[in-house]
Amino acid sequence: MDKLNGKKVLIAGATGGIGTQTARLLAGSGADVYLTGRKADALLRLADSLSVPHGRCFVADLTEAPAVSRMAEDITRQSGPLDILVNASGIGIIKPLEQLSLEEFQQTLQGNLTAAFLLVKAFLPGMKEGKKGLIINIPGVLGKVPMAGAAAYSASKYGLVGMMQCIREEVKRTEIRITNLYLGGVDSPFWDTIDLRVQKERMIRAEEAARAIWFLCQQPLSGVVSEMVLQPFNHQAI
Numbered sequence: 001m002d003k004l005n006g007k008k009v010l011i012a013g014a015t016g017g018i019g020t021q022t023a024r025l026l027a028g029s030g031a032d033v034y035l036t037g038r039k040a041d042a043l044l045r046l047a048d049s050l051s052v053p054h055g056r057c058f059v060a061d062l063t064e065a066p067a068v069s070r071m072a073e074d075i076t077r078q079s080g081p082l083d084i085l086v087n088a089s090g091i092g093i094i095k096p097l098e099q100l101s102l103e104e105f106q107q108t109l110q111g112n113l114t115a116a117f118l119l120v121k122a123f124l125p126g127m128k129e130g131k132k133g134l135i136i137n138i139p140g141v142l143g144k145v146p147m148a149g150a151a152a153y154s155a156s157k158y159g160l161v162g163m164m165q166c167i168r169e170e171v172k173r174t175e176i177r178i179t180n181l182y183l184g185g186v187d188s189p190f191w192d193t194i195d196l197r198v199q200k201e202r203m204i205r206a207e208e209a210a211r212a213i214w215f216l217c218q219q220p221l222s223g224v225v226s227e228m229v230l231q232p233f234n235h236q237a238i
């Protein structure tokens, strides 16, 4: 736990199922957490419950470049480069191709890929200056294996994996770690707008997904966890 004491960690998607639990766990382990999400009320409620000052909360749509830049400038001015960026933001539009509109396809790419691009673009330079840092993204298993109905979602998540693997090559002479977390189904509000019959009681609990992130935040000095796969027992696909 000491390893997280005083670490500056931004949790994107802090208002979501996985992000909220991650914020709780990391703040409880002594990290200085910065929180971002779109829903102001939920964000500030979470901050209050964790005694995080409102100055460390950013209501932002991460698909909007100026909002992400402003947040990065503000955080950097407050406390210098981030130690850890946890990107737990994203959207799920899962439907077969014939029902999938161009708008939904583009929205998925924006939410899951462009937002991740903007976050990395904004926070990586500070990490590069310090030659250290950790970026955790959550492509999920649909960033590794295909599933019927997931054309848009998987396009965004495979894209995220490809993008982060290329960025890893660009920072490989530094101690910047790039970690992809492949989660199977997690019981969170993510599924609330998805028209699929799912068994939430058999999914990973959001607290357990957060524990995986907490573990990933404490990587050994001499090594890097490039990827982790965590799936419900009944969905062991890879």
Ligand SMILES: NC(=O)c1ccc[n+]([C@@H]2O[C@H](COP(=O)([O-])OP(=O)(O)OC[C@H]3O[C@@H](n4cnc5c(N)ncnc54)[C@H](OP(=O)(O)O)[C@@H]3O)[C@@H](O)[C@H]2O)c1
Pocket (backbone or CB within 6 Å): 012, 013, 014, 015, 016, 017, 018, 019, 036, 037, 038, 039, 040, 042, 060, 061, 062, 063, 087, 088, 089, 090, 091, 092, 111, 115, 138, 139, 140, 141, 182, 183, 184, 185, 186, 187, 188, 189, 190, 191
């Ligand atoms: N749940 C699963 O089964 C599962 C499995 C594998 C991977 N994942 C991935 O894990 C991540 C977190 O998922 P979750 O289950 O915690 O989902 P969730 O409960 O739906 O939370 C999603 C979070 O992303 C934020 N968000 C979405 N679009 C945004 C945007 N344009 N700008 C800023 N914030 C945005 C939401 O903010 P607001 O609520 O404030 O709008 C919310 O905080 C996602 O990347 C998801 O793809 C989830």
